[in-house]
Amino acid sequence: MTKSTLDETVGYRGLREWLEHSERFGELLKIDGAHWDTEMGAITHMMTEKSRGQAPAILFDNIPGYPAGFRTLYGQFSSIKRVALTLGLPLEHARKVDIVKAYHERIRTLKPLPPKIVETGPVLENVITGDDCDVLMFPVPRHHEADKARFIGTADGVITLDPDEGWYNVGAYRSQVYDGKTIGCQITEGKHGRIHRDKYFERGESMKVVILCGQDPLLFMLSASPLPDGISEIDFMGGLRGEPVECVRGPFTGFPIPADCEIAIEGEMVPGQVLPEGPFGEWMGYYSDDSVPRPYVNVKTILHRNNPILCCAPQHKPVDETGLLKGIAGAAEVWRALDACGIPDVLGVWNHEAGPATRFTVVQIIQRYPGHSRNALHIAANCQGGAYAGKWTVVVDEDIDAGDLDQVLWAMSTRFDPMTDIDLIQKAWASKRDPLWLPGNFNNRILVDACIPYDMKLKKTFPTVVDVSAELRAKIKAKWTNLQFPGF
Ligand SMILES: Cc1cc2nc3c(=O)[nH]c(=O)nc-3n(C[C@H](O)[C@H](O)[C@H](O)COP(=O)(O)O)c2cc1C
Structure with a gap:
């Protein structure tokens, strides 16, 4: 097993070494005696659904009716640290989108x-x-x-x-x-x-x-x-x-x-x-x-x-253990397609965990020209990595963290006009797993442009955001070192 600390990239080979690392991080739960008939599934469901990316992987052993050692593993990807371990990326990330960015950089030149x-x-x-x-x-x-x-x-x-x-x-x-x-x-x-x-x-x-x-x-x-x-x-x-x-x-x-x-x-x-x-x-x-x-x-x-x-990986109402997998690995594929189509200044892509797979995808850009945001929206919604069974695709500006749902909702609530900032796609690639699939197995979907209107951005006529400047933040943190500000 290779050397590891929490702020380092960890190399592992194979599931068993991966389990050893997860256990050392305190992220492996071992449970004895759960039955194969719904007990393992229910335990995982209940451990994961409200865990907000903090659930452990669960290794079940001594399963009734089976020899000791014949085990099952659930919840491989229900924490960002284990996704990072799996991808060979640094284990700690300030924002969820940062891990997508790091993975996206890795696969850009991959042979x-x-x-x-x-x-x-x-x-x-x-x-x-x-x-x-x-x-x-x-x-x-x-x-x-x-x-x-x-x-x-x-x-x-x-x-x-x-x-x-x-x-x-x-x-x-x-x-x-x-x-x-x-x-x-x-x-x-x-x-x-x-x-x-x-x-x-x-x-x-x-x-x-x-x-x-x-x-x-x-x-x-x-x-x-x-x-x-x-x-x-x-x-x-x-x-x-x-x-x-x-x-x-x-x-x-x-x-x-x-x-x-x-x-x-x-x-x-x-x-x-x-x-x-x-x-x-x-x-x-x-x-x-x-x-x-x-x-x-x-x-x-x-x-x-x-x-x-x-x-094993049971699927269920959100959040299930594959939410982060799809948020990270799936989002990197959407980002790759945006690159391949020449869309400049993409800062982040995130498939939100509660909108299973690509049902709620957010793309974060620095707007560079009129129509840039629509370019990004249509590609993200219809590239191979984003098209399957999608529903909402949203584009936001550089000051909105694509992985932070509060910020995304704020942009959708304040930078978006329902008459001009929606496009609809009809007869898209659907799935009968969608309760609202349409005859012929299509679905309709919505693209939401939640960026500041480009001409207002250019002319600087969009109102100033109420915020604390980076300088004042640094000064306050230096002066009150005993205060723990959430998110810092
Ligand atoms: C736990 C889990 C179960 C899945 N089950 C199925 C399935 O039964 N059928 C299917 O077509 N896709 C399923 N998927 C989605 C596919 O794995 C995914 O779309 C993948 O991209 C398919 O590989 P492909 O692109 O090489 O076809 C599942 C994904 C996960 C994470």
């Missing part, structure tokens, strides 16, 4: 690195094939009381191979358990794994998949992030680390599987084979998708480490 194939690794400590496969050998949870089934895949990474281009995608797609050898894989329209699957099925071919259900948190974070088409999350992870990810070849699929991962399930999806999937407590906070016939995975091989850790 993906293909994996290094190795002969063996911990994931091959146990190799189970054919009739011996039983995914219920792991303490697979039912997260919420109204979930119909147990889900082995939530904080997972589903590896698929593009049949035309030959690149491997890894996406976090949920996986319901039907029986020990049959599991679901719900991939939404437009997601990379779905595009891969559609290509195979259109040709009448089966699609091989690997479902990682316990892996390096960085790979889970990237699997849940909207990376551009054609970029493998495994290569991206290698690029971020500056060293290739060591992978073994899956015995059934031949796909690269991270050698240190906890659990990898290989199988295939066959065109025409469907089973009712769901209902499952969804990321928008509702049971909005009910039960729908969907393709499933025939399990062929199970690989796992000794004393495996099954990673």
Whole structure:
């Protein structure tokens, strides 16, 4: 394990080293004896929902009916410090947007690195094939009381191979358990794994998949992030680390599987084979998708480490443990698109935790020309990283912290005119997880320009903000060192 202090960047490799760091920060809670049937899910939900980015990761052990050591991990990303640890960034950040900025800087010049194939690794400590496969050998949870089934895949990474281009995608797609050898894989329209699957099925071919259900948190974070088409999350992870990810070849699929991962399930999806999937407590906070016939995975091989850790991430009404993940990794992808389209002086992007994923995205700019704010709005709302199932996109000036909802609401309340500062987008990329999805699976969304009108900014006719100057703040702090000002 590499050296670490709280104000330093920490290097770690693999989930187990990540857990050691989290424990040292005081951010790992170990719980014994919780049942797989709703108890682990409820504990995590109740620990996270009002935690404001302070909840611990939770490692459950001694789960009734399972051998000691067969553990589950919840809440990987419910604190900014653990997101920073995962991304290899400094652990402390004054504002939430600063961590997006730091990550955005890192990925700007990143060169993906293909994996290094190795002969063996911990994931091959146990190799189970054919009739011996039983995914219920792991303490697979039912997260919420109204979930119909147990889900082995939530904080997972589903590896698929593009049949035309030959690149491997890894996406976090949920996986319901039907029986020990049959599991679901719900991939939404437009997601990379779905595009891969559609290509195979259109040709009448089966699609091989690997479902990682316990892996390096960085790979889970990237699997849940909207990376551009054609970029493998495994290569991206290698690029971020500056060293290739060591992978073994899956015995059934031949796909690269991270050698240190906890659990990898290989199988295939066959065109025409469907089973009712769901209902499952969804990321928008509702049971909005009910039960729908969907393709499933025939399990062929199970690989796992000794004393495996099954990673889980239940979704629910805000705030859930993936709010920060989407706020940070998803926002960096929106920022990348703004850069790619040449939008100058972007200072911050934040996907607010209570507006799941990109439902409430705020972009902070220094206005440089008339129409700059509208440019930023339309790109943020419609780039690949921002378009899926969005609802509100808001642009604010440089003095408004994009990650501070109080400041954003103040700008929306004082710098915005409902007649001229709203644009609407119709027939946008939607999700049936949205309770208000429209026929044809579209949605409508709203763009809010909460910047000072540019001509008033230029002419300096917009009223002066009531504030304390930086100079007076510094003087007061120096004079009254005993006073603790919140936020400083
Ligand atoms: C915990 C969690 C569960 C998710 N479940 C699903 C899912 O079941 N189906 C889906 O299409 N996307 C799901 N997502 C969102 C995708 O992981 C996300 O859109 C990602 O960008 C998909 O990868 P892709 O862009 O390579 O397709 C989930 C995300 C998280 C964090």
